[in-house]
Amino acid sequence: MLSKWATKFDLYEEYLSSLFGTVRMHDYFKPQVEPGGFRKHLPVLKSAEVDGKFYTVTFIRQFENASVVHLNIDWNETNDTRIDLHLNHNHFALSIGQAYDCRNDRASGSTGNFVHTFIVSPPLPDDISGMTLVFKEYSDVFNDKATGLEIVIHLE
Numbered sequence: 001m002l003s004k005w006a007t008k009f010d011l012y013e014e015y016l017s018s019l020f021g022t023v024r025m026h027d028y029f030k031p032q033v034e035p036g037g038f039r040k041h042l043p044v045l046k047s048a049e050v051d052g053k054f055y056t057v058t059f060i061r062q063f064e065n066a067s068v069v070h071l072n073i074d075w076n077e078t079n080d081t082r083i084d085l086h087l088n089h090n091h092f093a094l095s096i097g098q099a100y101d102c103r104n105d106r107a108s109g110s111t112g113n114f115v116h117t118f119i120v121s122p123p124l125p126d127d128i129s130g131m132t133l134v135f136k137e138y139s140d141v142f143n144d145k146a147t148g149l150e151i152v153i154h155l156e
Helices: 002-008 013-024 082-087
Strands: 038-050 053-063 067-075 091-095 101-110 113-121 132-138 146-154
Touching: 002 013, 038 146, 053 146, 067 091, 067 101, 091 101, 091 113
Parallel strands: none
Antiparallel strands: 038 053, 053 067, 067 113, 091 132, 101 113, 132 146
């Protein structure tokens, strides 16, 4: 379709691809909260195991204006190579409910471990009992291609 539009409107196809790629990134341009005024850690220590991977939330960092949630992923790395680590790395999105904006801040890791960090605003309440964290896996950074993997962590 981009080829047809490029021809019809006398534009470069790469230009249209870039333009529509930017439109897909609309969430990246909304104002982003940066955590400030650290208050405390909330202990969580909840996990789920799926397909040989262990998904854990150990704690939540509480700030005055936001919360920070870390999703740790661990697996048996004995058969992994450096190439496996980079080729098989997917992205996650966190959902807590409509009241909370959850932004994937960063991810890092090495063989056998990855950590995804999410900034949540407004901050979660200090009493998180009864809340549910839902992590959905995507094969692309735009969260367009869901893999079907969903990790649900119930907080008590």
